[in-house]
Amino acid sequence: MGENVQHLSFLQDNGGKKGILAWITTTDHKRIGLLYFYSLTVFFLMGVVLGILMRLELMNPGKDLVEPQTYNSLFTLHGVIMIFLFVIPGIPAVFGNIALPLLLGARDVAFPKLNLLSWYLYILGALMALSTLLFGNAPDTGWTFYAPYSVRTGTNVTMAVLAAFILGFSSILTGLNFIVTIHRMRAPGMTWFRMPLFSWALYATAWIQLLATPVVGITLLMIAVERMLGIGLFDPSLGGDPILYQHLFWIYSHPAVYIMILPGMGVISEMIPVFARRRIFGYKAIAYSSLAIAFIGYFVWGHHMFTSGMSGPARVIFSLLTFLVAVPSAIKVFNWVATLYGGSIDLKPPLLYALGFIFLFLIGGLTGLVNGALAADVHIHDTYFVVGHFHYVMFGGTGFAFFAALHYWFPKVYGKMYNVKHATRAFWVLFTGFNILYFPMLVVGMMGMPRRYYDYLPQFHIPNLISTFGSWIVVSGLIYMIVVLIQGYRKGTPAGKNPWGGLTLDWQTDSPPITENFVELPIVTEGPYEYK
Amino acid sequence: MEEHKSHIIDYLTQIKVWVALVIFTLITVATAEVDFAMLTVAVALTIASVKSILVLLYFMHLKFESRILNLFVIVVMLVFLAMIVFTFFDYIFRLSHGS
Ligand code: HEM
Numbered sequence: 015m016g017e018n019v020q021h022l023s024f025l026q027d028n029g030g031k032k033g034i035l036a037w038i039t040t041t042d043h044k045r046i047g048l049l050y051f052y053s054l055t056v057f058f059l060m061g062v063v064l065g066i067l068m069r070l071e072l073m074n075p076g077k078d079l080v081e082p083q084t085y086n087s088l089f090t091l092h093g094v095i096m097i098f099l100f101v102i103p104g105i106p107a108v109f110g111n112i113a114l115p116l117l118l119g120a121r122d123v124a125f126p127k128l129n130l131l132s133w134y135l136y137i138l139g140a141l142m143a144l145s146t147l148l149f150g151n152a153p154d155t156g157w158t159f160y161a162p163y164s165v166r167t168g169t170n171v172t173m174a175v176l177a178a179f180i181l182g183f184s185s186i187l188t189g190l191n192f193i194v195t196i197h198r199m200r201a202p203g204m205t206w207f208r209m210p211l212f213s214w215a216l217y218a219t220a221w222i223q224l225l226a227t228p229v230v231g232i233t234l235l236m237i238a239v240e241r242m243l244g245i246g247l248f249d250p251s252l253g254g255d256p257i258l259y260q261h262l263f264w265i266y267s268h269p270a271v272y273i274m275i276l277p278g279m280g281v282i283s284e285m286i287p288v289f290a291r292r293r294i295f296g297y298k299a300i301a302y303s304s305l306a307i308a309f310i311g312y313f314v315w316g317h318h319m320f321t322s323g324m325s326g327p328a329r330v331i332f333s334l335l336t337f338l339v340a341v342p343s344a345i346k347v348f349n350w351v352a353t354l355y356g357g358s359i360d361l362k363p364p365l366l367y368a369l370g371f372i373f374l375f376l377i378g379g380l381t382g383l384v385n386g387a388l389a390a391d392v393h394i395h396d397t398y399f400v401v402g403h404f405h406y407v408m409f410g411g412t413g414f415a416f417f418a419a420l421h422y423w424f425p426k427v428y429g430k431m432y433n434v435k436h437a438t439r440a441f442w443v444l445f446t447g448f449n450i451l452y453f454p455m456l457v458v459g460m461m462g463m464p465r466r467y468y469d470y471l472p473q474f475h476i477p478n479l480i481s482t483f484g485s486w487i488v489v490s491g492l493i494y495m496i497v498v499l500i501q502g503y504r505k506g507t508p509a510g511k512n513p514w515g516g517l518t519l520d521w522q523t524d525s526p527p528i529t530e531n532f533v534e535l536p537i538v539t540e541g542p543y544e545y546k
Numbered sequence: 547m548e549e550h551k552s553h554i555i556d557y558l559t560q561i562k563v564w565v566a567l568v569i570f571t572l573i574t575v576a577t578a579e580v581d582f583a584m585l586t587v588a589v590a591l592t593i594a595s596v597k598s599i600l601v602l603l604y605f606m607h608l609k610f611e612s613r614i615l616n617l618f619v620i621v622v623m624l625v626f627l628a629m630i631v632f633t634f635f636d637y638i639f640r641l642s643h644g645s
Contacts, residue, residue, distance in 0.1 A: 325639030
């Protein structure tokens with residue numbers, strides 16, 4: 015840019031500090047995004063290891079690898095890590111942080127220091143959660159901490175619950191930051207309806223983070239208080255009500271599944287027009303459906319409680335409301351497919367992961383409706399059908415969207431391109447393994463195999479064997495993907511500003527972007543996907 | 547971007563609001579003695595809501611803020627209200643079915 019000022023890329027610009035200090039004291043949104051990315055990846059892989067151990071135990075009937083009590087701790091920590099340390103922060107904390115200011119044409123998020131604080135809280139919460147592996151007995155309640163068992167168990171539930179409480183604060187701060195950023199920091203000319211769709215998704219998500227998280231915070235604190243002071247809130251023998259716990263827990267945790275999935279949907283909406291070289295079909299419908307999902311998502315929590323002893327009329331109401339959420343979700347899927355239709359499709363790895371997302375999320379979403387149907391759920395509640403269902407949504411949905419975003423913004427962040435051929439192969443390994451791992455769970459669940467047991471009846475053997483076999487393919491796919499990306503980071507060819515031909519502002523600046531993102535703030539004159 | 551004006555609330559108003567809050571607290575304590583049956587929670591929450599609205603309006607200066615901020619708070623309140631209503635629906639149905 016004809017000036018003499020030297021603009022350093024954010025990866026080089028240490029702001030006068032040295033080594034690791036330049037990273038852990040940074041307020042640059044891209045660096046914070048990467049801090050999240052590296053820590054999240056470590057926790058994700060730990061979660062995978064625990065998952066693999068469970069699958070090994072379940073390969074054959076009978077006890078072969080771990081004690082029953084160890085198995086209980088395995089699924090609890092696997093769940094806690096995957097939920098609180100991976101999928102909930104996931105896309106917003108990593109790719110929201112990295113991409114949102116770039117997409118909006120801003121220099122940073124609204125509160126950069128708060129942003130760093132939220133990462134520290136995340137690390138603190140993570141360390142607290144993982145400390146339960148080392149000190150005291152690891153919790154065995156499942157990630158849901160259901161009372162009254164969580165009040166009575168001798169395991170270290172208090173620490174795990176306090177960890178989730180701290181992690182909640184981190185989530186709230188990220189949400190707050192994004193809401194203010196989106197309201198205040200859009201580039202000149204970027205009206206609400208010229209915003210890229212990922213920003214809309216993050217906006218809807220941020221409202222859930224802000225409004226729903228405090229509820230779980232206070233609920234978990236109530237568990238801690240009940241354990242430490244013996245106040246009867248949830249334990250019937252102390253005069254409490256266990257169903258109240260389930261209400262309070264799911265008032266947060268159901269909206270939280272939209273914290274997980276909405277940003278994923280946003281990533282997909284961002285990529286489909288780029289790789290189909292077409293204007294997105296139904297921009298406003300997609301934008302509004304994010305808000306609609308966020309809103310309706312607040313009122314469906316009772317569908318987790320159909321068999322809990324909740325009253326009949328409440329069950330019917332929650333079942334009905336659950337079916338309503340399917341409408342805005344389907345609107346998105348139809349719009350994506352309509353955008354692809356007639357486009358000049360370029361099957362690059364990000365799009366492959368996006369299509370993988372649509373396919374797997376469709377299975378996850380539709381099996382969700384099976385669970386949401388009151389009469390059906392009474393039979394499949396707490397079976398492997400549910401385990402299959404939520405892995406399809408959380409791993410097949412959010413997980414694949416996370417990988418899509420990773421492959422999409424990788425060249426932007428590091429300025430280098432990974433080997434596309436190998437990345438494509440890694441996708442196919444992962445995708446195939448995924449279905450071999452989880453589809454049998456849907457089947458064996460229908461056959462009646464309950465979840466959260468280290469053992470099962472002999473008639474469930476074959477599907478479990480197939481599933482364990484699938485888990486090895488998934489791990490191979492993950493390792494393959496990681497190796498390809500690390501190779502890309504070390505030896506990749508320069509990617510250039512805009513390797514995918516995107517029209518959004520993130521692609522108009524350097525790769526990797528300079529610390530200030532843009533030399534001069536862009537002026538926006540049209541929508542984000544105006545392919546001609 | 548709208549201009550941000552800072553408002554100063556005079557002491558008298560502050561004190562009036564504080565007195566009102568104290569009175570409402572006394573009412574809360576008093577009503578704890580009365581049995582409203584199914585409406586116990588509703589009564590307690592109504593008093594608490596009035597108190598928080600006073601705090602929001604005067605101590606947190608919402609009264610002088612832009613419309614959009616007020617709208618946000620109203621939406622949040624409504625969502626919260628809906629959560630409570632849905633939860634207590636369940637309780638009322640459970641009570642009326644005698645379980
Ligand atoms: C290689 C990858 C994975 C494997 C092999 C795996 C395996 C399993 C198995 C076998 C269970 C059921 C335990 C039981 O009910 O007895 C389980 C539970 C669970 N998984 Fe995974 N999983 C994997 C990845 C993930 C991912 C990516 C997520 C989230 C994004 C996730 C979230 C959960 C949750 C929330 C539970 C429920 C824990 C509980 O019952 O409290 N898993 N997983």
